[in-house]
Amino acid sequence: MLSCKEVSLLISRSYDARLTWRQRLAVRLHLLVCEACRRFTEQMRFLRRAGRAFADRQRDSASNGLSADARDHIRRTLRGQD
Amino acid sequence: MTLSHPDTWLDQHGDALYRYAVMRVRDSAMAEDLVQETLLSALRAKDSFAGAAAERTWLIAILKNKIIDHYRRSRHEAPLPDSDDPDAAIEAMFNEADEDHWARMPAVWANPDTALEQAEFWRAFQLCLEGLPARQAQVFALTELDGLTTEELCKVLEAQPSNVWVMLHRARLRLRECLEQGWFGAAGGNR
Numbered sequence: 116m117l118s119c120k121e122v123s124l125l126i127s128r129s130y131d132a133r134l135t136w137r138q139r140l141a142v143r144l145h146l147l148v149c150e151a152c153r154r155f156t157e158q159m160r161f162l163r164r165a166g167r168a169f170a171d172r173q174r175d176s177a178s179n180g181l182s183a184d185a186r187d188h189i190r191r192t193l194r195g196q197d
Numbered sequence: 198m199t200l201s202h203p204d205t206w207l208d209q210h211g212d213a214l215y216r217y218a219v220m221r222v223r224d225s226a227m228a229e230d231l232v233q234e235t236l237l238s239a240l241r242a243k244d245s246f247a248g249a250a251a252e253r254t255w256l257i258a259i260l261k262n263k264i265i266d267h268y269r270r271s272r273h274e275a276p277l278p279d280s281d282d283p284d285a286a287i288e289a290m291f292n293e294a295d296e297d298h299w300a301r302m303p304a305v306w307a308n309p310d311t312a313l314e315q316a317e318f319w320r321a322f323q324l325c326l327e328g329l330p331a332r333q334a335q336v337f338a339l340t341e342l343d344g345l346t347t348e349e350l351c352k353v354l355e356a357q358p359s360n361v362w363v364m365l366h367r368a369r370l371r372l373r374e375c376l377e378q379g380w381f382g383a384a385g386g387n388r
Contacts, residue, residue, distance in 0.1 A: 118291070118296050118297035118298070119291060119297055119298050119299050120291040120297040121297070123366065123370065124362070124363070124366045127362070127365060127366040127369050127370075128362045128365075128366070130365075131340065131346075131347045131361075131362060131365060132347055132358070132362070150302075151298070151299045151302050151303055152299075154302075154303040154304070154305060154306075155299075155303050155373070157306070158303060158306060158373050158376075158377075159369060159373075161306065161309045162341070162369055162372060162373065162376075163341060164313070165312075165313065165322060166337070166340075166341030166342055167341070167342075167344075168313055169319065169322055169323075169326075169342060170341075170342040170343070172319060173216055173217065173220060173342075174213055174216075174217065174253070174257070179212075179215075179216055179219075180211065180212025180213075180215055180216065181211050181212055181215045181229065181232065182225075182229075185215075185225075185229040185232075186207065186211060188229070188233075189207055189211070189229070189232060189233045189236065190207055192233055192237070193203070193204075193207065193233075193236055193237070193240065196237060196240055
């Protein structure tokens, strides 16, 4: 039986690649008996959603932009290109 | 869709481009340079704008390539750490003496859907991201924020898939722990 550490690596990897059937079976067997790793699985599902949502929010958010100095500097550089 | 006048790009999109860059390169001066390079490239390429995407999406696509170039350059100075190197913070999450069980039982995260609607949650999330070691943050951002596949990531970082997966695993374990303590923890996550 795989350890929680090994199973957590496989669960994480399952978001990036297809596991072999042997790996999937091993994870499923482990999850049957391990509440901790079931919780971890839920959390990884949440983390994926949150990452995507964060990227969208960040794109449209209004705070933490360029400093005034940086803005001026870029503006001058762009003008120089005309 | 047509492009607005290039003079307006900085005001309309400068902040968004900067936020995108600084999250990924974690260096404000470098992020400013990347915004400038992006706008310069966009200026040169404006005649080839196909009009299929929104203006900001087009600019972000240019920025994304600049960031990847930046990663390529920095990779030579600081290659991805070898995944065989143990990471003490990760080792501490599992109890080696007890068959590598979780050292602390992961909690049940209450009301995760509500969290996604709360500005405070996103501040906690950002703090957790910023707390990741730089390489893990980079790998996580490229995968989870930008949607790069492992294959694309391996090309950008000149790394082996197994190495990338270990880095992602470590980033996720750290974020998990940080969110659990910073948000879903004692206060119950339904603030």
